[in-house]
Amino acid sequence: MTVPAAELSRYADVVLDVAAPITAGDLVLINAEIEHAPLARALTEAAYARGARYVDIWYFDPYAKLSRVRHADGGTLGEVPAWLDARNEELARQCGVLLNLRGAAAPDLLAGQDQVRAGLDRMPHLISRQRLQLENLVRWVIVPCPTAEWARAIFGEPDVTRLWECLRPILRLDHPDPVAAWKQRIAELLDRAATLTSLRLDAVRFQGPGTDLTVGLLPGAHWTAARLESVQGHAFQANLPTEEVFTTPDHRRVEGTVRSTRPLSLDGSVIRDLELTFAGGVVTEVRATSGADVVRTHQATDPGAARLGELALVDGSSPVGQSGVTYLETLLDENATCHLAWGAGLPPGVPAHLRDLAPAERAAAGINVSAVHVDFMVGGPDVTVTGITHDGVTVELLRDDAWQI
Secondary structure: OOHHHHHHHHHHHHHHHHOOOOOOOOOOEEEEHHHOOOOOOHHHHHHHHHHOOOEEEEEOOOHHHHHHHHHOOHHHHHOOOHHHHHHHHHHHHOEEEEEEEEOOOOOOOOOOHHHHHHHHHHHOOOOOHHHHHHHOOOOOEEEOOHHHHHHHHHOOOOOHHHHHHHHHHHHHOOOOHHHHHHHHHHHHHHHHHHHHHOOOOOEEEEOOOOOEEEEEEEEOEEEEEEEEEOOOOOOOOOEEOOOEEEOOOOEEEEEEEEEOOOEEEEOOEEEEEEEEEEEOOEEEEEOOOOHHHHHHHHOOOOOOOOOOOEEEEEEOOOOOOOHOOOOOOHHHHOOOOOOOEEEOOHHHHHOHHHHHOHHHHHHOOOOOOOOOEEEEEOOOOOOOEEEEEOOOOOOEEEOOOOOOO
């Protein structure tokens, strides 16, 4: 079965009314996989109805990626054609709207392939698109789209109806007024972020089974939520759903070991039982029961790829976590529980006095600079999160998945 067209239309309205409001004359790009076509079409209809000038849908086929990993010259696996970057650069010039659809048709498609080769080919990731998003050169959002094969990966059968029934409350489409429900939730997250900022923390410590990690924060640490503003002043919501509050840590001050609490789906490979050890801010050891070489190759991209760029906290009230499902999709799994990210630091999480620095100055100030950004899940009811102030006072932030502040 498929999701009813009327429900997809209602979903598209929420995306364009809450996450990425369209204004007359906007250029809109939609990045999707082939199986996402029904939602891509609903979003296109809704965008044109709101006055979009042009809507361009780009479909990625992960099976073409599989063929590339199997057969292409290894020296070419990190390359992408310039015309894909040109598309993003034009969108930046227009300060347009970027809609990214998620829900891989085959999350573990590259299982059994050479892990190093799989790690080299990171399509459909594009550095030019990451720049659009990190620098908020456009209004952008990432949203999930249910597919039969995604449902099969989660449930063992291609039950799209079951997956959609999980997603409806997560997306607040079960509310009489989803737009109002999202506005309320976003306000709650921003209030929580303001509370964390007011604590003036110097570091955050994660403790749980296999985990004892201390992450230093930037001076004047700033916490926020995924409610952002484009360079032209357009407000937008970067992720839908969103349940996190986050900050950009000091990439130089990370010590200890952390064990991921959920599998990580990374560009066609599922990384299971990931453990990372940090010393002096750098990953010094990678362990996993599957996909360790994919992570090692990914973290060898550049000097910042093996350092942290994000620290995000999520409590147990999250509808994603309450669903009890591991989605094998970072957009959802990162909003189920606390997470960290290796790679680029997030500008919205940087204190105001550090935001205008040049890239070299950012790295020297502790803001990570990298061509990659990968979130992995580290929280849950067995993980306690504690804040540490500059004078060494500890403040318990999360215990048993509940806020303590």
